[in-house]
Amino acid sequence: MLRPLPKKDELSNRELLGVLARTLPGLYRSAPLLVSLLLAMALVQGLIPAVTILLGKWTVDGVSEALRGGTVDVTLLAVAWTGAALISQLTQVAAQVLQGYAADGFTVQTMTRLMNKMAEIHGLDVLEDPRFHDDIEILQMGAPRRPLNLVSTLLSLVRSVVSAVGVSATLLVIGWWVPLVVVAGTLPALLRQMEFYKLGWSIFIQRTQDSRELNYLQRVAMRHESAKEVRLYGLVPHLQDRYLTGTLAYQGVMRGVRNRQLLGILPYQALSLLVTAGLFVYVVSRAQGVGAGGGGYTAGSVVLVITALAGLRDELRGVSESISTGTEHLNWFHKYQSFLAATSGVTQPADPRPLPARLALTLDDVSFGYQGRPPVLEHVSLHIPEGQTVAIVGENGAGKTTLVKLLLRFYDPTSGRVLLGERGQEVDLRDVDVDGWRSQVAAVFQDFSRFEWTLRENITLGQPEDGAKLAHAVSASGLEPVLERVNGGLEARIGQAFGGVDLSGGQWQKLATARALYRESRVLILDEPTAALDPRSEAEVFGAFAAMSRGRTTLLITHRLGSVLMADRVLVMKQGRLIEDGTHAELLARGGEYAELWALQASQYAEPEAVGA
Numbered sequence: 001m002l003r004p005l006p007k008k009d010e011l012s013n014r015e016l017l018g019v020l021a022r023t024l025p026g027l028y029r030s031a032p033l034l035v036s037l038l039l040a041m042a043l044v045q046g047l048i049p050a051v052t053i054l055l056g057k058w059t060v061d062g063v064s065e066a067l068r069g070g071t072v073d074v075t076l077l078a079v080a081w082t083g084a085a086l087i088s089q090l091t092q093v094a095a096q097v098l099q100g101y102a103a104d105g106f107t108v109q110t111m112t113r114l115m116n117k118m119a120e121i122h123g124l125d126v127l128e129d130p131r132f133h134d135d136i137e138i139l140q141m142g143a144p145r146r147p148l149n150l151v152s153t154l155l156s157l158v159r160s161v162v163s164a165v166g167v168s169a170t171l172l173v174i175g176w177w178v179p180l181v182v183v184a185g186t187l188p189a190l191l192r193q194m195e196f197y198k199l200g201w202s203i204f205i206q207r208t209q210d211s212r213e214l215n216y217l218q219r220v221a222m223r224h225e226s227a228k229e230v231r232l233y234g235l236v237p238h239l240q241d242r243y244l245t246g247t248l249a250y251q252g253v254m255r256g257v258r259n260r261q262l263l264g265i266l267p268y269q270a271l272s273l274l275v276t277a278g279l280f281v282y283v284v285s286r287a288q289g290v291g292a293g294g295g296g297y298t299a300g301s302v303v304l305v306i307t308a309l310a311g312l313r314d315e316l317r318g319v320s321e322s323i324s325t326g327t328e329h330l331n332w333f334h335k336y337q338s339f340l341a342a343t344s345g346v347t348q349p350a351d352p353r354p355l356p357a358r359l360a361l362t363l364d365d366v367s368f369g370y371q372g373r374p375p376v377l378e379h380v381s382l383h384i385p386e387g388q389t390v391a392i393v394g395e396n397g398a399g400k401t402t403l404v405k406l407l408l409r410f411y412d413p414t415s416g417r418v419l420l421g422e423r424g425q426e427v428d429l430r431d432v433d434v435d436g437w438r439s440q441v442a443a444v445f446q447d448f449s450r451f452e453w454t455l456r457e458n459i460t461l462g463q464p465e466d467g468a469k470l471a472h473a474v475s476a477s478g479l480e481p482v483l484e485r486v487n488g489g490l491e492a493r494i495g496q497a498f499g500g501v502d503l504s505g506g507q508w509q510k511l512a513t514a515r516a517l518y519r520e521s522r523v524l525i526l527d528e529p530t531a532a533l534d535p536r537s538e539a540e541v542f543g544a545f546a547a548m549s550r551g552r553t554t555l556l557i558t559h560r561l562g563s564v565l566m567a568d569r570v571l572v573m574k575q576g577r578l579i580e581d582g583t584h585a586e587l588l589a590r591g592g593e594y595a596e597l598w599a600l601q602a603s604q605y606a607e608p609e610a611v612g613a
């Protein structure tokens with residue numbers, strides 16, 4: 001099930017630094033005071049280990065002095081120890097509290113930018129790309145935590161660097177070369193560890209689609225959306241099997257990486273330990289020499305070396321961990337910044353032209369294929385004057401919905417043009433403001449959205465509320481009986497996710513119709529708007545559409561040919577081509593595809609005797 005790993009695409013250190021330079025100013029600006037305070041605390045915390053090591057040395061030296069009959073200022077030592085511990089505790093707690101505040105600001109900023117960007121993606125082309133699904137999953141998951149993680153990692157880095165420098169300084173008591181030897185001995189292990197972190201991230205990125213697929217299997221098995229089929233067809237064992245196979249393969253890859261990481265780093269860690277042990281032996285033997293008269297170190301110095309060596313190794317490990325995890329966060333920010341900078345196929349014109357006075361629709365030799373695949377529309381040309389009602393019919397997959405999607409500029413044609421306006425005054429759809437054009441259109445889509453909000457919110461969809469329009473939309477769409485049955489009327493929440501009432505398929509469809517009726521539009525698009533309605537509701541809703549379509553350009557996609565009679569004109573599509581265009585009577589008389597479809601459907605309603613006759 002797992003795809004082979006694609007070529008490694010890690011960012012170089014230089015690129016990572018570029019991402020850091022682009023990221024930091026934004027994060028700082030979103031909470032300048034908090035970030036400054038956190039930085040100050042990191043600096044203070046960084047000094048604590050060196051202070052503690054020095055206090056340890058002074059304490060041991062003081063005790064040795066006392067044992068030899070001298071005096072030691074116990075009060076001063078106690079105050080110093082308590083002060084250091086108190087500062088350490090206080091800064092830790094304060095940093096946690098401040099990080100909480102900063103996190104809130106970062107999350108709002110990051111999510112707002114992501115949502116703004118989503119609003120800028122006008123087409124559907126980008127959204128249907130599997131790579132987009134991967135990216136958005138990573139970005140959504142990371143948005144609430146990555147910014148804070150990066151800031152706290154950088155603060156840890158500052159703290160560890162200050163600590164490492166401070167602790168190194170204490171080792172100067174033994175010799176200037178001691179910190180250098182420790183750093184040189186530890187560095188190979190740290191570099192190796194950082195390499196593995198980078199590898200871990202790139203594998204995580206490459207595996208996003210696999211883990212998305214595993215999550216999808218889990219959702220199918222556990223969520224209510226697919227519960228009926230899952231139970232009826234006994235799908236659970238099959239899902240379990242696929243899930244287990246995929247998970248085991250995924251875990252196998254990750255285990256391999258982890259094991260290689262652990263085993264690969266062992267020799268380097270052994271080297272680092274050897275260096276530390278060597279230094280320890282050196283200092284202790286020199287200290288023993290003190291007694292023999294040849295050394296130079298006090299007991300306090302020995303304690304200093306023991307704690308400082310361990311401390312320096314810890315701090316260096318802290319530095320490497322911060323750089324490693326920081327690299328991961330920076331990789332996330334790289335994705336985030338690339339996403340924010342990306343342009344989608346359907347873009348706003350830099351200088352939009354005004355919408356023409358009359359919204360006639362023209363397709364001029366339009367061909368289109370999804371995501372570079374073979375065309376599903378080929379050389380379609382047609383003109384629909386403003387105010388005309390046009391029915392589009394044809395077999396499944398003929399390209400009817402695709403044609404409407406091009407009219408709404410969810411995609412741009414591969415070749416040819418979509419034009420708005422009467423002949424001679426047309427403007428290319430690509431040259432007008434996308435949102436301005438869409439605000440002129442109301443639509444009932446075949447796969448309309450079922451928002452789990454109140455009935456009222458589902459109809460008004462964020463538009464200003466108008467009581468008269470709302471009442472008309474409810475009655476004309478046939479929603480009134482639904483309102484009478486649910487508790488709370490228009491305020492009733494619908495959908496199961498938040499404990500609302502669920503509607504039947506037909507009731508949902510009426511709701512989608514009410515939405516379109518509520519929106520004052522010059523163009524009306526109806527894609528199979530009554531497929532789920534009972535005959536009485538269908539007749540009523542078509543009555544509403546007929547009234548609504550008067551004076552409006554209306555496109556009705558339908559397989560129920562009876563409803564075609566409300567149209568001024570019929571377009572017949574087949575395999576991506578427009579093959580017939582005329583009135584119902586003209587097309588019947590022509591005896592082509594439409595006449596055949598009409599006869600087929602009429603025969604289904606005929607009495608058995610009549611069929612046989």
Ligand SMILES: Nc1ncnc2c1ncn2[C@@H]1O[C@H](COP(=O)(O)OP(=O)(O)OP(=O)(O)O)[C@@H](O)[C@H]1O
Nearest residue numbers: 128370376394395396397398399400401402403446
């Ligand atoms: N988002 C998409 N990505 C790739 N191919 C698509 C997409 N949407 C539709 N298609 C393909 O385009 C072709 C035309 O589909 P379209 O939905 O326009 O047909 P239709 O005439 O509306 O069919 P139906 O009557 O079944 O609704 C089909 O072969 C379909 O598989």
